[in-house]
Amino acid sequence: MNSSPPLSNLLRLAAAMIIITLSVYWMIFLRGLLVPILISVLLSILVSPITIQLEEKGLSKIASIILTIVLFLGLIAGIIYFATMQISDMLDVWPDLKRKGTLWFTQLQNWAYRLFGLRPQSQITKLQEMSMAFLSGGGSAALLKTTSTLADVILIPLYMFFMLYYRSFFCEFVYKVMAKSEKQRVNTVLFRICDVVHNYLSGLFIVMVIVGSLNTISLLILDINYAVFFGFFAALLLLIPYIGVLIGSLLPILMAFITKDSPMYGVGVAGAFLFIQFLEGNFITPYIVGSKISINPLVAIIGLLLGGVIWGIAGMMLSLPMIAILKVVFDHSESLKPFGYLIGEPVREESRRVVEEHTAENPELITDEVADSVKEAI
Template sequence: MEQQDIRLPKYLKILAILLLIIAIVFIMIIGRNLLIPLLLAGYISALLTPISDWLESKKFPRTLSSIIALLTGLISILGILTFIGLQVASFTRDLDNVGDKLNTYLEDIDGYISDKFSIETGLKNGIDNESIIELLETNSGSVADVIFSTLGSLTSFLLLTVFIFFFLLFRSHLTQFVAMIFHRHDPENVKAEIRELKKVVQKYIIGVFKVMAILAVVNTAVLFGLGIKHAVFFGVFAGILNIIPFLGPFLGAILPTIFAFLTKDSLWYPFGVVISFQIIQIIESNFLTPKIVGSNVNLNAFITFLGLMVGSAIWGIAGMIVIIPTLALLREIFTLDESTKAFALLFGEEERDKDKKKT
């Protein structure tokens, strides 16, 4: 007996999609302590998979290769965190006279307004130095706080570690599971598509890290050239924040600009920081990212911005970090079936779609 396809009215389909979106958002909110480490572990394990594959090609057992790859990743993460912690500690020890400098500027501003407009602003009273130092210390530790608070919100760092290990250990098993779900398709084709999706994630993450490293070096060199103290800290800070599209470069330029304003005798220094970082950002967005990250994401600006807002609202900083590779992965998945290619078109860049039409 042949099965008949059930055709639902359009309004019921729309209602079903809306209910599905609501259910997904609800699950994301309720299960954030499990889903965030699960997603991060998936991306990190995809990044470490080549190490494990190489070790297995040298006749290492799967368990041992997974442990070595995991330890390599953990040592790298801990090394980055240690470096950031040392830079933050060095920076916070050099904030003694920033309050006096700010109060001098406030007095000048108050005198100018009083002379020109005969208005008493009260700025000449200044700001308490301890409050200024506390504010700068809080903001200067934000990059470390982002990482540590993100890891701390993942139920535990151990949970993330366990997930990474199991993803590495059972990656072939999970691939076979997905192939069995799509049993109507050729299993080898399904496995090939899964391998391609892994490559998309790997290339995107590696590309992002390359851009971050280049920006950290360039930012540091520029700040050194301008004579800004703690150039390494500010350069690395701005490079790491570049992982957040749109907002990251802006946030990364704020702290060195304020520090230059408070520690230098001329306004040309903070102005130079702003101009330099703007030029670097133009080069990054128009040359570095397109050439290095390339076509591994292909998300249009609207979907990227909307994804960042949704990720931030639901999962905070961690959501802003994982949302872009997740959307890129979804876009690739949507291209696999005719029924979902419309969503891939919605997620994709307009120029790429026009090129397809021409061909």
């Protein structure tokens, strides 16, 4: 008996692998085009309610869009101005920080020599070798990336304007592409995508404000210099899921070790940030964002790593909302529903399935309004 898989299955698998390989290649090749467009799409969805409200108040469509983008850019400019002022203040005291940092580094060298037998000169040589390796690798591309970033800063508001202006046109395009599907189903998918993206990004902003405030309070209690800057800088790195806050905590920890006489201040900063990270991951984010985006943590981590490999830091920031969008599409396609189940959180997906089965078997026991409320809650 021949137990080998049918030829058609092998051909489908081969075709899928070829499509995935080509897609990844073109995603890497077109990074400079795709990343700002995707960022613009997400930001347009985020600010679209403001544009709609302004239009309802009597402003023209163009005026509403321009005012929305100006307000958004004003917020970003305010954040950049505050960060620039803080960095400028740090540069004023840089000689003192450098002197204390040199002393702290010397003490660290002596500690390493006593503990591991590493001579100070060999440590310096090793650090120089690592620095040269970094500069000869990815570090030397910093100037090109900066130039690309400046171009993106100009293009993203322009993309946002046209996406907001032609939003109805793009919806009509989707209807024509999905002509064989029911228009109600297409409407549901589009609404769910916009709802997930908007609630995720707005919820993430609220989480960043809360975490930034907690970080700042903890740093002020420990009397760490530039507490507001370091606290909200670490919170801003929540844009990079899981590892962002850990990276952001390194600067205030280093500042505590350099500027304070006792190393316990650095330990205190690390402990405070670790506790805040625990609160953020287990209570703050699940309460504010968790009800709107249910993604399997394993899938989220894999997506984070893949995004980093394909598009670098931008890919890591875009990974979670893109996975959430894919889940919405998968959940509303009969052939792709298993993949939507795989992406979602097992407990929440099982709860959703039980509710749907119970509703189907006992329609007289639960109204449509109650069913919708329960499904939304889980």
